[in-house]
Amino acid sequence: MKGKQVLLTGGTGGLGLGVTPAVIAQGADVTIPYRSPKDVERLKGIISPADFARIHFIPANLEDEASVEKLVSRMTKVDVLIHLVGGFSKGKTHEYSFYDWKQEIDINLNTTFLTCKYSLKSMLENGYGRIVTVSSRAGAEPAGQLAAYSAAKAGVIALTKAIAKRSVGIADETKNTNITANTILPSVIDTPANRVGTPAEIADKWVKPESIAQVICFLASEAAKDVRGAAIPVYGNL
Numbered sequence: 001m002k003g004k005q006v007l008l009t010g011g012t013g014g015l016g017l018g019v020t021p022a023v024i025a026q027g028a029d030v031t032i033p034y035r036s037p038k039d040v041e042r043l044k045g046i047i048s049p050a051d052f053a054r055i056h057f058i059p060a061n062l063e064d065e066a067s068v069e070k071l072v073s074r075m076t077k078v079d080v081l082i083h084l085v086g087g088f089s090k091g092k093t094h095e096y097s098f099y100d101w102k103q104e105i106d107i108n109l110n111t112t113f114l115t116c117k118y119s120l121k122s123m124l125e126n127g128y129g130r131i132v133t134v135s136s137r138a139g140a141e142p143a144g145q146l147a148a149y150s151a152a153k154a155g156v157i158a159l160t161k162a163i164a165k166r167s168v169g170i171a172d173e174t175k176n177t178n179i180t181a182n183t184i185l186p187s188v189i190d191t192p193a194n195r196v197g198t199p200a201e202i203a204d205k206w207v208k209p210e211s212i213a214q215v216i217c218f219l220a221s222e223a224a225k226d227v228r229g230a231a232i233p234v235y236g237n238l
């Protein structure tokens with residue numbers, strides 16, 4: 001990723017704490033949209049001042065199309081999109097509010113669509129692109145009380161594959177280009193938020209953000225040019 005323009009969403013979140021330093025270490029030129037200045041400060045606390053100074057932080061709400069369009073227009077181009085943004089809530093379907101359902105689709109699926117849409121425009125102009133989205137184990141293996149989250153993350157898998165895969169009888173989106181799209185399926189990640197109230201002997205078994213970062217960095221690299229439309233489980237031993 002050396003010298004590549006990377007749009008890294010969710011780079012200040014729990015998974016971002018592992019992914020952002022790894023992407024910076026690759027020599028990439030990184031843009032991170034954010035909403036919470038507190039999370040930017042948290043990231044600042046774990047990376048060197050020199051690396052922190054290399055990141056372009058841009059306030060943006062990725063659920064809003066105009067905001068995403070403006071964000072991408074502020075970058076010279078997008079070579080790599082790493083889309084970590086997402087959110088989680090649970091509840092029994094018959095008790096789950098329609099408002100919460102729409103929120104889950106908004107934060108997980110609609111942000112993925114919007115960032116892919118505007119990044120792809122830039123990638124197609126330049127003939128190069130790497131898209132890495134984040135689904136979840138629940139997207140491939142839906143579970144009780146996770147209907148909205150599972151449906152949204154299944155949508156992320158479908159969207160990513162649709163961008164990457166050959167189409168039947170109509171024009172492919174990325175065939176014969178050096179543009180790839182892949183998604184990863186984490187199970188439970190060892191983030192600060194997940195650790196709250198969890199005994200260490202359980203949390204210690206969760207997959208570390210730094211480990212997931214290695215998978216993401218490979219998919220985002222030149223070396224992964226022949227990996228297209230994959231949904232890669234990163235479950236560790238869970």
Ligand SMILES: NC(=O)c1ccc[n+]([C@@H]2O[C@H](COP(=O)([O-])OP(=O)(O)OC[C@H]3O[C@@H](n4cnc5c(N)ncnc54)[C@H](OP(=O)(O)O)[C@@H]3O)[C@@H](O)[C@H]2O)c1
Pocket residue numbers: 009010011012013014015016033034035036037039060061062063084085086087088107111134135136137185186187188189190191193194
């Ligand atoms: N944590 C897990 O165990 C787990 C397991 C499987 C999959 N995943 C997936 O992994 C990804 C990262 O999870 P995480 O644990 O790092 O979540 P997180 O700590 O909640 O971080 C999510 C990030 O997304 C940002 N964000 C949310 N909505 C946004 C919006 N509308 N516009 C701009 N930024 C927005 C948040 O910024 P603000 O705080 O500023 O809103 C935050 O930086 C998600 O897609 C999640 O679904 C997580």
